[in-house]
Amino acid sequence: MMTRKLVVCATPTGVELGKKICENLNIIMRKEFDRLKDASPYSLDGSKFAIISHLREYNRRTFKNDDFALWPVTAQYFKSGEVKPVIQASVRGAEVFLIHQSYVPITPIAVRAKMLHEAKTYEERLKLLEQFSRETSVQENDHLAEFYINALKSDGAAHRVFLISPFFANSRQDHRRAREGLTSRTQITLFEAAGVNSLMFVDLHSQSLVGLSRTHSDNFHPTTELVSRFKALYPNYITDFVVESPDAGATKRTEHINEHYLNLPMGISFKSRDYTTVNTVNDIVVTKPELVKDKYAVVFDDIIDTANTLKALTERLCERFGCKGVVAIASHALLSDKGVDNIDELYAKKYLLKLITTDSVSRPPSFAIEHPWYEQVSLAPRFASMIYNIYMEQQVDSVHMD
Known part of the structure; x- marks a missing residue:
């Protein structure tokens, strides 16, 4: 087992789930630290304790305490709509878990029209329009995730990047009728081209999608x-x-x-x-x-x-x-x-x-x-356990969702 940094970060759509995962990961780390602190330094448990101690030290340098928090990676937008991910702390050589949610609820057109109609002032309408402009489609969200993966792997020199994307958008388009495009295959190919090392999904619409990936893929069932x-x-x-x-x-x-x-x-x-x-x-x-x-x-x-x-x-x-x-x-x-x-x-x-x-x-x-x-x-407790087991090079069977 190598003592590499463990980094948990999130795309803008995955921040809330990422925070929950960090909270659960901290619970696991504290329990393991207390359980292993008296282990012999020459035993396997002693090695695990040393690794956890190193992780706590990494966290103190970055977050000023022993606990995990979302790694500071942000998206900066230009007025033209262009975007660039900015990694604000080094991830060189780290095991990076990127939390991403493809779908974010969007206000339906009919509801938008009703809200704008009921707005009483110009300022209220302007505020609503700004709110609607920040809502993004699954294609926009996944495209931004590709930028994040590439920034972490190619520019940030992370050792490996694991993408945790519970709902895989376009998963229903896994077979072709007439001249339809296989968008599920295309999206997986784009994630791989960006540099992802492993893909983790929850309850894919079709298990066959796992076979479309040339990298390691997991499909978990909650x-x-x-x-x-x-x-x-x-x-x-x-x-x-x-x-x-x-x-x-x-x-x-x-x-x-x-x-x-x-x-x-x-x-x-x-x-x-x-x-x-x-x-x-x-x-x-x-x-x-x-x-x-x-x-x-x-x-x-x-x-x-x-x-x-x-x-x-x-x-x-x-x-x-x-x-x-x-x-x-x-x-x-x-x-x-x-x-x-x-x-x-x-x-x-x-x-x-x-x-x-x-x-x-x-x-x-x-x-x-x-x-x-x-x-x-x-899903946060299971994902936190999975992150811990993968990082410690342990089996994930015990946390694999049925």
Whole structure:
């Protein structure tokens, strides 16, 4: 094991998650420091203690205390819109973990128009326009992440750069119809060209995407955390709930989760889409409607985007087949366009009880207060454990998400 600096930094969109990861990493480091401080210097534990001591010394030089904080890397913007990452402390020879979130909630066009219409003064409208101008698309966010990777690896001379990007944007475009582009492959290629050494994602839309990377890639599943929160919220789930797959594509994952975590009766739904238009659901077919009558249903999915599928399925289960309510569990809750409005409507009708998701998409604490159906589980403890194990050259099996 080599005593290299351990650096955790973040792109502008990954700052909040990065802070949580640093907090959890500090907890791990303090526990390990206390556990190993009496170990023999000639033992493996003694070597680990020496490494942790060196890391604390690095932190004292940079942050004036023993704890980890986000490394000072910032983005400077020109008036023309050009941008450059600035590394404000040396990362030469360091193991760098870059925290990045591709998707940040964007105010829908209709909501923007309403807010501007309701603004009473010119100054209020100007302030709103400035706020909207700071909202960025997934393409802009990922492009900036490429600049960060290149600055850290090529210009900063980091030893290795690990990109932690929980939600991988464009992951749904992993196969081709007619003359469509494989944007998922293109994005991975761009990360590699920038100099990344390892890619870490959460619940990719297709496991095959791992094979597109020529560098090391990991795909983690937060099933344990999500199901644990569900069981804590609904302790009588064994008698009250059934499992419903939202579509044919999610059947295999739903069967796996149900078999290993819940062992409940399970039904399968099918949806028909118009693939010439994105985010469009034509119809929902429920194969075992008798299962959901007078029961609650739990629905698992990897991504909830506009919530059109969830809305159609929930209304079909509750209005036609007598389901008492639905709990949705998803790794990534994008809730773009009318996603929040769709779920607000379901919650108002008492059709949807909760949406349990992760912080792969960062939202302010006020969001859960304004929308009581929103329940968030943090990925930070697992990522902190993973960073520690990778840095200490230990197996990550024990922290690998199921």
